[in-house]
Amino acid sequence: MSGLKQKLTLLVENDLQDIEAALNQNLNPHVEMVRETAGHLIFSGGKRIRPLLNMLSARLCGYTDEFIKKFSTIIEFLHTATLLHDDVVDNASIRRGKPVAHSIWGAPVTVLVGDFLLARALHIAAETENPKIIKVIAEITESMCQGEIMQLIKKGDIRLTEKEYMDVIQRKTGYLIQGACQTGAILAGAPIEVENKLSEYGYHIGIVFQIADDLLDYTSNTKVLGKAIGADLKEGKLTLPVIYTLEHANAEDRAWMEKVITDKNFTETEFEKLIQLMHDTGGIRYCRKVAENHIRQAKIIIQTFPSSKTTETLMMIADYTLNRNA
Amino acid sequence: MSGLKQKLTLLVENDLQDIEAALNQNLNPHVEMVRETAGHLIFSGGKRIRPLLNMLSARLCGYTDEFIKKFSTIIEFLHTATLLHDDVVDNASIRRGKPVAHSIWGAPVTVLVGDFLLARALHIAAETENPKIIKVIAEITESMCQGEIMQLIKKGDIRLTEKEYMDVIQRKTGYLIQGACQTGAILAGAPIEVENKLSEYGYHIGIVFQIADDLLDYTSNTKVLGKAIGADLKEGKLTLPVIYTLEHANAEDRAWMEKVITDKNFTETEFEKLIQLMHDTGGIRYCRKVAENHIRQAKIIIQTFPSSKTTETLMMIADYTLNRNA
Numbered sequence: 001m002s003g004l005k006q007k008l009t010l011l012v013e014n015d016l017q018d019i020e021a022a023l024n025q026n027l028n029p030h031v032e033m034v035r036e037t038a039g040h041l042i043f044s045g046g047k048r049i050r051p052l053l054n055m056l057s058a059r060l061c062g063y064t065d066e067f068i069k070k071f072s073t074i075i076e077f078l079h080t081a082t083l084l085h086d087d088v089v090d091n092a093s094i095r096r097g098k099p100v101a102h103s104i105w106g107a108p109v110t111v112l113v114g115d116f117l118l119a120r121a122l123h124i125a126a127e128t129e130n131p132k133i134i135k136v137i138a139e140i141t142e143s144m145c146q147g148e149i150m151q152l153i154k155k156g157d158i159r160l161t162e163k164e165y166m167d168v169i170q171r172k173t174g175y176l177i178q179g180a181c182q183t184g185a186i187l188a189g190a191p192i193e194v195e196n197k198l199s200e201y202g203y204h205i206g207i208v209f210q211i212a213d214d215l216l217d218y219t220s221n222t223k224v225l226g227k228a229i230g231a232d233l234k235e236g237k238l239t240l241p242v243i244y245t246l247e248h249a250n251a252e253d254r255a256w257m258e259k260v261i262t263d264k265n266f267t268e269t270e271f272e273k274l275i276q277l278m279h280d281t282g283g284i285r286y287c288r289k290v291a292e293n294h295i296r297q298a299k300i301i302i303q304t305f306p307s308s309k310t311t312e313t314l315m316m317i318a319d320y321t322l323n324r325n326a
Numbered sequence: 327m328s329g330l331k332q333k334l335t336l337l338v339e340n341d342l343q344d345i346e347a348a349l350n351q352n353l354n355p356h357v358e359m360v361r362e363t364a365g366h367l368i369f370s371g372g373k374r375i376r377p378l379l380n381m382l383s384a385r386l387c388g389y390t391d392e393f394i395k396k397f398s399t400i401i402e403f404l405h406t407a408t409l410l411h412d413d414v415v416d417n418a419s420i421r422r423g424k425p426v427a428h429s430i431w432g433a434p435v436t437v438l439v440g441d442f443l444l445a446r447a448l449h450i451a452a453e454t455e456n457p458k459i460i461k462v463i464a465e466i467t468e469s470m471c472q473g474e475i476m477q478l479i480k481k482g483d484i485r486l487t488e489k490e491y492m493d494v495i496q497r498k499t500g501y502l503i504q505g506a507c508q509t510g511a512i513l514a515g516a517p518i519e520v521e522n523k524l525s526e527y528g529y530h531i532g533i534v535f536q537i538a539d540d541l542l543d544y545t546s547n548t549k550v551l552g553k554a555i556g557a558d559l560k561e562g563k564l565t566l567p568v569i570y571t572l573e574h575a576n577a578e579d580r581a582w583m584e585k586v587i588t589d590k591n592f593t594e595t596e597f598e599k600l601i602q603l604m605h606d607t608g609g610i611r612y613c614r615k616v617a618e619n620h621i622r623q624a625k626i627i628i629q630t631f632p633s634s635k636t637t638e639t640l641m642m643i644a645d646y647t648l649n650r651n652a
Contacts, residue, residue, distance in 0.1 A: 029472070030469075030476075031472055090434075107415075107433075108415035109479075111414060112411065112415065112474050115411060115441075119467035119468040126463075126464040129457035131452065131456075131460075135452040138445060146356045146360070148441075149360060149435065149442065150356075152434055153435075
């Protein structure tokens, strides 16, 4: 474990335990099979970054009520719902080092359990009786679906621009992380300026999170990552390192890349050559630079709050988001 | 067109036009493909019974605001979302006489567009800023998913009891229709007794609706029904006429039925023999009797309201629910 991860783990140990317990308590399925199917993915070692950001944001705004534990499950349930549907949509085979749910229970059950988790999340949101919170949660859900649909439509499109990519990742990943921070502040009854600050912090973290995820597909290995490396490209998912490299490679390399991407059945050697190209054109470096810029902005926001264990944790999460290895 | 349908159509003509316009206005997709995919099913001649019940319930409670048009789309969007996912789950091929969405756009897009419609519905509900309404809508959504999951788990189980069947249909169909009536009353600010009465009316209509639907699979024909007749049984979906007949057939017929149901690849002759058995054991008659009992109770509730065009329409809908041919 890296030093950063170790320090962060110590800081959030108790919160993570609370989150695990709350996820277990609030699933409340009428049908036991839902617990089994949903639980397979929910309790498979997710990092809980999203519910954690929700808790920390509320705490930073002075919120001390126990309800935050239950509330934070909204964020993880929404996240799990989209993962379940994503895996069906992408026909994935492993996730977090385990076979995906639909390979065990079939796509039908998996689709319906995903629906249940979406509904469960919105039901818990409704319990707050806070219209603003409910609206934010509903908007996040709507945005995530649209982001996924945009991504699906653009699959295999080698003309995908950086702007379109940013639009997709903000919708499919960014809004949920942003909303986790924002709803924490709303729940705490924070003034609008504070709510906006945390929302903006979440916005930056969301973008870093997805860029880091996309980078890992070209810089990690299958065992550490818990899913097949190169999977994005095999599915025709063009991410920032590829988009940048396509744009900055010379004509010959670009033509070769287009062939490899369109073909999809690339060999390991071809994939290695692609990664080399990403390094040579500066694609990997560029992605890190974009992410680091967002980390910097996220940290500046947190520095406007009085220093505390919570601000320290939020600063550390900003760094960890890019520098994780899975 | 039957006399009942003709009369009913005249009574609700304007409302149906308003519903069509509202569905079109409130889909609001960020991605145009969502409109195309969702619209394929939404605008394929649904009967709009659910949003209509919502409108009529609100009106019966004195609600006159235009917002009901937008609000009623929640109910139809939720309904459409479950149909889209159902068709993927059941691997259906036609619905309302048209090829199902996933046969045109593929299962991935269809799953995601279904998600979008769920989210869109909950987003519109959130706009009311009425915590009670939002809770009811969230609970309906949760129940529907669970009903679908229960149905899926019980597929092909020849020991399914009438009680289990009733539990499934109430969750997957009943709650939405009940909720359509109940939220109409809540939106109108009706007293709790009135809200409960309309909720109960919706409960009865919901059960009649599903029993009628299940009967049609054995009493209609493919052209009128807009989907393959006998499809329920082919999918292993045991409905009330089958459950009753299994229970009341003699040992020999029962054994034959079990074989046909388990086998699924029954011939047209076998299917006809099955329908004959349903008539002989009184299965069809029993289902109609159960439904008629619920219709009677639904009408008794409406008769407690001062007579008006709206009560007349709600009475007629109760009859139409069972006596429709598609």
